[in-house]
Amino acid sequence: xxxxxxxxxxxxxxxxxxxxxxxxxxxxxxxxxxxxxxxxxxxxxxxxxxxxxxxxxxxxxxxxxxxxxxxxxxxxxxxxxxxxxxxxxxxxxxxxxxxxxxxxxxxxxxxxxxxxxxxxxxxxxxxxxxxxxxxxxxxxxxxxxxxxxxxxxxxxxxxx
Amino acid sequence: xxxxxxxxxxxxxxxxxxxxxxxxxxxxxxxxxxxxxxxxxxxxxxxxxxxxxxxxxxxxxxxxxxxxxxxxxxxxxxxxxxxxxxxxxxxxxxxxxxxxxxxxxxxxxxxxxxxxxxxxxxxxxxxxxxxxxxxxxxxxxxxxxxxxxxxxxxxxxxxxxxxxxxxxxxxxxxxxxxxxxxxxxxxxxxxxxxxxxxxxxxxxxxxxxxxxxxxxxxxxxxxxxxxxxxxxxxxxxxxxxxxxxxxxxxxxxxxxxxxxxxxxxxxxxxxxxxxxxxxxxxxxxxxxxxxxxxxxxxxxxxxxxxxxxxxxxxxxxxxxxxxxxxxxxxxxxxxxxxxxxxxxxxxxxxxxxxxxxxxxxxxxxxxxxxxxxxxxxxxxxxxxxxxxxxxxxxxxxxxxxxxxxxxxxxxxxxxxxxxxxxxxxxxxxxxxxxxxxxxxxxxxxxxxxxxxxxxxxxxxxxxxxxxxxxxxxxxxxxxxxxxxxxxxxxxxxxxxxxxxxxxxxxxxxxxxxxxxxxxxxxxxxxxxxxxxxxxxxxxxxxxxxx
Numbered sequence: 084x085x086x087x088x089x090x091x092x093x094x095x096x097x098x099x100x101x102x103x104x105x106x107x108x109x110x111x112x113x114x115x116x117x118x119x120x121x122x123x124x125x126x127x128x129x130x131x132x133x134x135x136x137x138x139x140x141x142x143x144x145x146x147x148x149x150x151x152x153x154x155x156x157x158x159x160x161x162x163x164x165x166x167x168x169x170x171x172x173x174x175x176x177x178x179x180x181x182x183x184x185x186x187x188x189x190x191x192x193x194x195x196x197x198x199x200x201x202x203x204x205x206x207x208x209x210x211x212x213x214x215x216x217x218x219x220x221x222x223x224x225x226x227x228x229x230x231x232x233x234x235x236x237x238x239x240x241x242x243x
Numbered sequence: 244x245x246x247x248x249x250x251x252x253x254x255x256x257x258x259x260x261x262x263x264x265x266x267x268x269x270x271x272x273x274x275x276x277x278x279x280x281x282x283x284x285x286x287x288x289x290x291x292x293x294x295x296x297x298x299x300x301x302x303x304x305x306x307x308x309x310x311x312x313x314x315x316x317x318x319x320x321x322x323x324x325x326x327x328x329x330x331x332x333x334x335x336x337x338x339x340x341x342x343x344x345x346x347x348x349x350x351x352x353x354x355x356x357x358x359x360x361x362x363x364x365x366x367x368x369x370x371x372x373x374x375x376x377x378x379x380x381x382x383x384x385x386x387x388x389x390x391x392x393x394x395x396x397x398x399x400x401x402x403x404x405x406x407x408x409x410x411x412x413x414x415x416x417x418x419x420x421x422x423x424x425x426x427x428x429x430x431x432x433x434x435x436x437x438x439x440x441x442x443x444x445x446x447x448x449x450x451x452x453x454x455x456x457x458x459x460x461x462x463x464x465x466x467x468x469x470x471x472x473x474x475x476x477x478x479x480x481x482x483x484x485x486x487x488x489x490x491x492x493x494x495x496x497x498x499x500x501x502x503x504x505x506x507x508x509x510x511x512x513x514x515x516x517x518x519x520x521x522x523x524x525x526x527x528x529x530x531x532x533x534x535x536x537x538x539x540x541x542x543x544x545x546x547x548x549x550x551x552x553x554x555x556x557x558x559x560x561x562x563x564x565x566x567x568x569x570x571x572x573x574x575x576x577x578x579x580x581x582x583x584x585x586x587x588x589x590x591x592x593x594x595x596x597x598x599x600x601x602x603x604x605x606x607x608x609x610x611x612x613x614x615x616x617x618x619x620x621x622x623x624x625x626x627x628x629x630x631x632x633x634x635x636x637x638x639x640x641x642x643x644x645x646x647x648x649x650x651x652x653x654x655x656x657x658x659x660x661x662x663x664x665x666x667x668x669x670x671x672x673x674x675x676x677x678x679x680x681x682x683x684x685x686x687x688x689x690x691x692x693x694x695x696x697x698x699x700x701x702x703x704x705x706x707x708x709x710x711x712x713x714x715x716x717x718x719x720x721x722x723x724x725x726x727x728x729x730x731x732x733x734x735x736x737x738x739x740x741x742x743x744x745x746x747x748x749x750x751x752x753x754x755x756x757x758x759x760x761x762x763x764x765x766x767x768x769x770x771x772x773x774x775x776x777x778x779x780x781x782x783x784x785x786x787x788x789x
Contacts, residue, residue, distance in 0.1 A: 138486075163281065163364070165404025169482050172401050176516065190274075192265065192282055199400035218264070223257045225250050227394040229522050230401065237250040237394070238528040 107205040107216065109198070110182055115154040135186075142170035149179045157202070159187035168200045175201035175231035191215050195223065201231035244305050244608055245390050245535045247355045254397065255357050259348045262286045266344065285365060285403070287358030288344070292660050295339040298361040299351065303371035303389040303413070304332030304611040306356075311598035311609050313354045315591040321347050326594065328579060328587045330651060330703060331410070332370050332611040333361055337658055359397065364405045366396035366477070370412045372420045373576075373612040376536060377620040379568040382432050383440070385415035387532040388466065391524060395470050402477045406484035407492035409477070410449075413442075422613060422730035424448045424457040425706060427494045428476060430469065441465045446476060446506070447498030452698050454705035454736045455495040458503045460510055466529070471522040475514035479506070538569070539606035545571025545623045556631050558681055559642040564627065573624050575605075577617040577634060578641040578649065582678045585667050586652045587615030596637040604630045613730075614651055614691075616644065646684040647692060647757065648674040651703050655696030655713065656720075662696035664713025664720035665746075670694050672750045687757055690771045693728070706730035708772040709756065710737040711749060722749035726756070726783055727775050740780055741788045752787045759786035 108114060120131040122140045125148070133154040136142050145155065155174060157167040171183050182204050185197050189207035194216055197205070205211070226234050247255070262282070269279040287298040299314070306314075314334055318326045321343050322336040329335055339347070351357055361368055369389040376384040392411055396402070402409075412421040415432035423429025429445035441463045448457025464472045480494045483501075498506045547570045551557040565574040577597060580586050589597070597617060601609045604626045605619035612618060622630060634640040643649045650673065653659065655666030673692060677684050693707030697714075704710030710725035721743040728737030744752055757771070763782065764774045775783060 162278070163404055164486055165364075165402070165406075166482055166486075168401045168404065169478055172478075176520065190278060193404075196398075196400040196403055215268075219261075222261055223398070224253050227254065227397050228399060229520065236524075237254075238524040240250065241248070241531065242525055242527040 105206055105208075105210050107207070107211060107213070108182075109203045112182075114204075115182065119154065119156055136167075136170050138164050138166040140170075142173045143177075145174065145179075146177045149174070149177060149181075152179070152181055154182045154184060155179070156184045156186050156206075159185055159189055162188040162190050162193060168196065171197070171201040172231050191219055195219050199226070199230040199232045199234070244307060245302075245386075245532065251394075252352075252355070255352050255355070255359075258357065258359055258398070259352050262348065263345045266341070281363055281404075284363035285360060286348075287361035288339070288341075289362060290660075291337065291658055293658070294337065295341055295344075296658070297336045297339045297344075297347070297358055298329065299334050299336070299356060299358050300361045300368045301333050301356075301611055302393050303369055303375070303386050304373055304613075305371075305375075305386060306609050306611075307354075308598040308602040308607045308609070310354045310356055311594055311601065313350060313356065315594035315598065317347060317350060318591040318594065320350075325588050325590045327585070327654070328589065328611050328615050328617065330613050330615060330653075330701065331361075331368055332373075332613055333368055334611070335654075337654075362408070364407050364409075365403050366399060366405075366409045366411065369393050369396070370410070370421055370426075370613060372414045372416060373610040373618045374420060374565065374574055374620060375415070375610075376538070377567050377569075377572075377574050378416055378418075379566050380418055381414075381416040381568075382434065383415050384533075384536045385413045385430075385432055387529065387536050388430070388432065388442075388469070389413045390532050390536075391470060391529070392473070395473070395524075399477075402481055405477075405481055406486045407489070407494075409480070409494065411473075417732060419730075419732040419734070420612075422703075422706060422734070424734040425450055425454075425703075425730050426457065428473065429457050432466070433463070435463045439465060442469050444469075444472065444476075446510075447495040447503075448734075449493055449495045450700040450703060450705045451493070452490050452700070453493075453495065454700070455499065456734050456736065457495075458498060460503065460507050467526065468518065468523055470524060471517050471520070472510075472514050474517050474522055475510050478513050478517070479509045483509075539608075539621050541569050541572065541621075542623060543571075546625050547571045549624050549627065553628070555635075555642075556628055558685075559631055559640055560627065562642040562646065562681075562685065563640075563644045567621070569621075571624055573622050573627060575619045575622050575627065575630060576612070576644045577619065577639050578643050579616050579639075580643055580649050580674070581638050581641045583671060583675070584638075586650055586670055589617075593637050593639060596633065596639065600630060600633055614645075614649065616649070642681055643678075643684060645689045645691065646677075646681075647687050647690045648678050648684060649691075650674060651691070651693040651707070653695050653697075653701035655694075655702075659696060659701075661699055662713065663698075663715040664696050664722065666694045666696035666702055666711075666713055669711060669713070669722065669746065669749060672746075673753050676750070676754060686767070687761065688767070688770055690757070691729075692753070703730060704728070705736050706734075707737055708770070708775070709753060711753075714743060716743060719745070721745060724749060724752055724787065726780060727772065729772060735776075738780065741784050755786050756783055759783060 125134040135156040184204040445457035610618040652670040656662040695702035725737035
């Protein structure tokens, strides 16, 4: 499971607005600027370091190629379509430490769940209020279950 | 029963604060109703015909007297002095005002209660056997495992935007009192040949538009791994469940379209990925939770004999009281199906009475059943008579459990925006023919009538020995008649008997079916369902339509 951004989770992540106004990042490295290939093009052999996974696509197809990827965009055309949560979790479980970005109909009430399954940047269609985002992320002192963010579930706290 | 520790309470408090903030953003128009809808649904708040309807979670249907009294308080303060117990072992209030909702949630959280995940496309309240911990036929109390599932599924980050709602039930007995084969996941605790505890896992059961009986996806998963295995099932569903059509989005459709072999292969492959990640709670957590469901301190000197000289009491005992695993104790079911009543409804005063009686006679514990009745699971036989008298005084001692007047019914067009027809009056009119004659009801024997006001099937008509489905027939209310369903261990789906009938016709048809059954049964012990299974539909059809 990926723990590479533990510090960002455990510390006080300040969702710094990037120079792209709508982009919210929780990483210290520079945003990757290059064409983002659709999954089919990427798998077709193009030389890309960034790829986009749409809801019906299988994130596991990327697992042999994670070493050369810097950014994986996961698309949310509709906020109700939760397939992207599994995509992100699968990529982190496979050891991917690059950027996983939620793109599209991304609402503030989803950010907490998305951070947990391994998203570390967000490009919402409608801009989010960083203050509300921060309040959302600070809200829950504990979690019941493990996920890609490496947070300790309460059963582990109870039995230290 | 399970009590919150500081972690549970902190999570509930945070969730309440979160929803208050979400309501605030909606009231300030910072989010649209479309965006607000899934948020309020995840907090049990529906918009119904006349007002907001709130569904409060009662995990696996178990609650204390203090919690029960709070439900009465909610009914009195925020609603019209009554609540409606549901087929998911929860309680619903039909007349909630949004502006009072924050105060209501605060009141609930004071007694370790909330409304999370009682609706929406997420993992819903976990249901279980209402006789858990008391039944003589169970392997172990199933509720600790239901509690482990409750915690695992609360605010699950990957599974909060599923294709559709997801319902899980857990039992620990060969007698299925929780309809596990009609759930998205049904878990039956059992032992393997080596004597280890684990679960038989059914997947893809359900009612609604496309009723399907669940299939076994795994015959034995060790108890220590059932959470990661559940995670595997949910991940396959979340990734591949249909999202193009709301009516085909439940896991039962995915299982059907893939076939159980391919579905099982995918789940096993997913679980192979997940199992090494350490998602399962440690044994110490199992032990902590199991300890909270340990037996109450039984009175070991309690007498096992019962004075049945009062015939009304004897009737109630014969019908509503079940054997308890502990000598000197019994399980008492409180019928919420009184004469001319609305099935599942209880007034604030009645809820208070039951809370008091639970504290006085039943080790401070109440269960809600999926048949919309209540259970006091640990009652000394020596106290049964006093209990019965107190229940009787509150119109709570109707001796009709599992009889023709113990009808499951959805709210129907009296409350629900989805309904095509009224269902409550149908149930009342059927019951009216029998409710004054308990001896006749007992002669007819076990007969489960279930009424739904629309095809979504909240009244479980597919699982009725007699199922009734309200439909819209060119603007008129009409009712389909189905026979032969069962939600128990002998699960089967009811089949349509013949053409739809109007309100009077359906009530008369039930009468004719019962009259025919009484002449056709092979012995007084043969249930209606068994006579139907033996003879098939033809003679029953002749009795109604001939």
